[in-house]
Amino acid sequence: MSCYTSDDVLEGYELVCVDSGECVEVLVVRASAYEKIPTLGGELAGKVFSVGVHSARVCRDEFKPLLGLLNVLRGRVRRGYVVVNEKSEKVFLYGRDILPEGVLEMKPSGCKGVLVVLNRKLEPIGWARASGGGVIKNMLDLGWYLRSGI
């Protein structure tokens, strides 16, 4: 998280890591809720589908942030970001890349080039990676919620 903000952004949350085979899925759950699970007194084992918000994935040491992580960063991004104009925001939310002329501001953090994409109101709208030629490649955007059909 230090790539984007202060380390205390996850204070009050627990990280639950689940081995899914090739990757480790990272789920973020509110600590005050998580600590109540054992108090239920019943049989939860083997029935849990998910807990908290699926926020990231680590595959072969590569960190892949997911849309759920944007919630905790909202209003707290200090570095590792790119701010885009309105036209680029619309295009980005369709799953497309950001062209250099769409960038209003950029502040890399040096963390493997993964950037939080912010709109003009500084609301997080996705993840992207800087590439050659000034194009910012779309990794994952909020439009996925609509396109996924789920």
Next chain:
Amino acid sequence: MPDWVRERVMSLRLLHEKTGRGRFVSKLASRYMVHEDQAARLIGVLRDEREALELLSVTEDAVMKSIRVNTIKVSKKEVVESLGAKGVELGDHPYVSYGLVVYETPVSLSALHEHLMGYYYIQGPASMLPVLALDPAGLEVVLDSCSGAGGKTTQIAQHNPRGLIVSVDSSPRKLLALKNNLSRLGVYNVVSVRMDAKRVDELGRFPGALLDAPCSGDGLTPFHKKRRPRSNEDVLGRVELQIELLDSIARALKPGGSVVYSTCSTSFEENEFVVSVVSERRGLGVVETGLPVGEEGVDEYYGLRVDSSVRRCRRLYPHKHMTEGFTICKLVKRP
């Protein structure tokens, strides 16, 4: 299915068989393209043929379209300003403080950026009321049984962002939709469980629970596409399931705990009958919902009487409240 459930539902079957019906029922059914049994069920709860006609003549235009502001992320004022700037015309929900009625929108509500950012959830106006009746703020743990995609789970989280919410559904497809909604809306205090909701008592004991039960959809007549011809036999199949679902929650409740039972149905069979069967069996009392709207529950239906405490349930009707048809009851387990 347990024998005791079968026996109780049999009493309804016998009631249906012996209840006569006049020509008005067939005329009503034919004119409004509903099953004759459904027309008879409506007349049975409204006790007025003319009012049944009035209800069935309501079309989708007359029912409020609404969204629920996600107060975890944003204020109602911010949503009104942001959507207003895009040409969406909004008004206050008459019964829910963080609800908005949508009068006009130039673009589909699900495609707006504010929806993608989790600033609101598209939810029917009556559908927002069960969580208000439950009043989950301050509860350590809340069970949402048959949670589906999480409309009410995420609403509970708005009232209670720190307690544990246990959402149960048997469908992996719906649980995946729930997972995405939790991510989109920024809700971090939910454990989702895949299991048969008839066995939620295996999970432990809860101080509060919500069951928005699968139902016939009798209350959805204004929505032409959702209108399905439901015979009494169709409805009784659902009643059997609803009794088992509510019974399991009754076993899972802590003494003094409360459950809100709701359906998008106006039928007596799926509401007051289910509630009275389970409350009698498990020592639950039907209490006031605390809701500012709705007609009284029905305690007499074609000569069949149930405990008058069901009158504390609340019924919403399209022709009276401009909402989808809905019934909401609150029950408390005796200490």
